[in-house]
Amino acid sequence: MFVKKHPVNGEVAYTYIVSNKKLTMVAALGVTLGIAVFIFMNSMLAGFDKSSSEAFFKSIPHIRIYKDDEISKPIVNQSGKNIPVIVNPKVVPSNNTIVNPKQVIQLLKNQSDVVLVTPQLTVGIFYNNAKTQISGRAIGILPEEANQMFNMESYVVEGNVNNLKNNINGILLGSGVAAKMNVREGDNISITSSVGMTKVMKVIGVFQTNNSVVDKTTAYVNIAFAQQLMKKNSSYITDINVNIKDYNKAKAYAPELAQLTNYKAEDWESANETYMAATRMRAIIIRFVSISILLVAGFGIYNILNMTVMQKINDIAILKAIGFNGRDVIRIFVSQALIIGLIGIVFGVLFASIMVAVLQNYYVGGDIGYFPIYFKLSNFLKGIFFGFAVTFLAGFIPARKAANIDPVSIFRK
Amino acid sequence: MKEIILKTESITKHFHDPVEFKVLDEISFEVYKGEFLTVIGKSGCGKSTLLYILSTMDTEFDGELFIDNQNISRWKQDKLAAIRNEKIGFVFQFHYLLGEFTCLKNVMIPALRLGKLPYDVIEEKAYQKLELLGLKDQALKPSSKLSGGQQQRVAIARALINDPLIIMGDEPTGNLDSMNTQNIFSIFKELTQEFGQTIIAVTHDQDFAKASDRTIEMQDGKIINQNYKFI
Ligand SMILES: Nc1ncnc2c1ncn2[C@@H]1O[C@H](COP(=O)(O)OP(=O)(O)OP(=O)(O)O)[C@@H](O)[C@H]1O
Ligand SMILES: [Mg+2]
Helix, strand or coil: CCCCCCCHHHHHHHHHHHHCHHHHHHHHHHHHHHHHHHHHHHHHHHHHHHHHHHHHCCCCCCEEEECCCCECCCCCCCCCCCCCCCCCCCECCCCCCCCCHHHHHHHHHCCCCEEEEEEEEEEEEEEEECCEEEEEEEEEECHHHHHHHHCHHHHEEEECCHHHHCCCCEEEEEHHHHHHHCCCCCCEEEEEECCCCEEEEEEEEEECCCCHHHHHHEEEEEHHHHHHHCCCCCCCCCEEEEEECCHHHHHHHHHHHHHHHCCEEEEHHHHCHHHHHHHHHHHHHHHHHHHHHHHHHHHHHHHHHHHHHHHCHHHHHHHHHCCCCHHHHHHHHHHHHHHHHHHHHHHHHHHHHHHHHHHHCCEEECCCEECCCCCCHHHHHHHHHHHHHHHHHHHHHHHHHHHCCCHHHHHCC | CCCEEEEEEEEEEEECCCCCEEEEEEEEEEEECCCEEEEEECCCCCHHHHHHHHCCCCCCCEEEEEECCEECCCCCHHHHHHHHHHHEEEECCCCCCCCCCEHHHHHHHHHHHHCCCCHHHHHHHHHHHHHHCCCHHHCCCEHHHCCHHHHHHHHHHHHHCCCCCEEEEECCCCCCCHHHHHHHHHHHHHHHHHHCCEEEEECCCHHHHHHCCEEEEEECCEEEECCCCCC
16 A cells, blocks of 8 residues: 655654744845845846946947058078077058958858948048047948947937938037037038048937047948048958857857958957956956855854754654654754745845846936846846755755764763 | 564673773573563663663664564664664653654654554544543643653653554653553553563563563673562
8 A cells, every 4th residue: 555655854844943933034034135135246247247248339349350460570480490580570561451351241241150240440530620629530330230230329319320321421429529529410520531631521410328438539430431531442441340149259259250351350358358357356256245145144044053953952862763864864954954945045036136126227327327237037046046055055064963963872861 | 482572692881981881791681572571670780771772772782682583783773763663662761752743743753754654544543542641632732841741651652653563661650650650551561462562661660560571680780680579
């Protein structure tokens, strides 16, 4: 006859929890705070990363392909013969143009991981305002493709990006430039390129990326117009911008593109190395602090369970005398820990969700806008996983001690 | 033909702390199925120590211990726990019950651990055992709220729940009045005679020992009389 076995270990654990509500609550509260802070801090980290990469991709691509300066090499270098050659390495004078860009672009477009490819030409310019000149740069783009890549619409505050396409003399100004030059949509503005070409342009819009350096110096023009400013023909292109499926893979993927095209391929992280280093530091600190807090919570339960085991030493001796083995005793105290953990985790997740939801709608202002924090499932799963891992360990260590209790030595007392 | 249920061969035990001391010295005896055996001896002569060894809780001894025809002297802890659960019922000298559980649960727990019967059957059986010991009205009280004598009787009920082969008691009637002692005695008698269970009880109670089937007398860790005759 098959009999469904009553979970007696679980029942003992449950009874201990119910008859020591205060201790249970204190231990669970520790877990709650640990989990809540852990999830909260990691959500904040994810928010920071997301908002900063979003800010990056308003003006730079995942991977930029360009021709790097070449350093001259010694002409004579016979191997085997140990003749000292005196050389003076210099940058080889050549222009930084990409040869046959159409072909290179087509080649890049054929790659399966590549999503968007668009050429770009940057020209150093002066904005002329009566007697003064402001230096800056004009970025020549193909408006439709660039809009797709940088989502320019989202930060154009006046006018429309698409008007650039229909207006060869059009210029889209950074908000800082527009303010200094005192121009707005529909006005004219005169610029002079680094090669001395002066043109009068029509302002078709103003953009604001909230990156003040960009806003104060940059303007977008048609790429054909940029070529005119440089007095070059229509195949003159210095950069090819590439977006790939997953920008986190840019660093690994860039060398492949470099090899494919024979040009330098720079991923966005390398292009912003200083910033990325700061980001990594921030990530390390936040992870360290959040894990420490979880560990402190773990020590809390460990202490409380240790105390429970000490209080229950008589019970453990009796249970062992009536036929419970070491594994049963471990199960009793580990279940107790896990029930405490579960209560703590449920409230911790709830608490973290509330904090994230509230902060998400908190407007900080400035370059940041809304507080950069967001719900990321993996952070919640990590929090739940670590929460259980910590409570399990915190329960297992005293439980193992309890399992090794010798009942006779207790009864003799 | 009498069937041997428990046998010891030269069981010797030393305590090393605080000084080297031989508590049990070459203990050899046999207990038969259905026998009501009592152990007497002066305080400190080693009765409890012997009982802990017989109950398989204490494994640090020299010599051999046979229970139900198996030499269990060198068995692993887990296997011994299973033997205790199924075949041995134990009534302790002092520590009795799990204080946070009701009397009923205390009695049920060994049977729940064994898991051979459905929950409601175990519950019914536990009620019967409590009734047998005059405690049915206390069944749902937390065991810590009971008097010493009541607690001891709940412990006896618990020892009976799995219908063990052997019931061991370290002064099982130590806290009881004469009427309750009489009741326990007749329960033990009935268990041995009707159900063939075996009782090994340490006692200081002369009358209790006298009325049992056989009495072993101990002195300074030795058995000095396997069949004590009361004068
Ligand atoms: N853990 C121990 N370490 C050292 N000596 C011990 C230990 N436990 C018991 N003893 C000694 O062993 C001897 C036997 O003790 P035991 O408890 O078996 O006696 P007992 O016959 O049950 O006595 P009582 O009738 O008073 O219960 C005693 O002299 C006691 O002092
Ligand atoms: Mg004793």
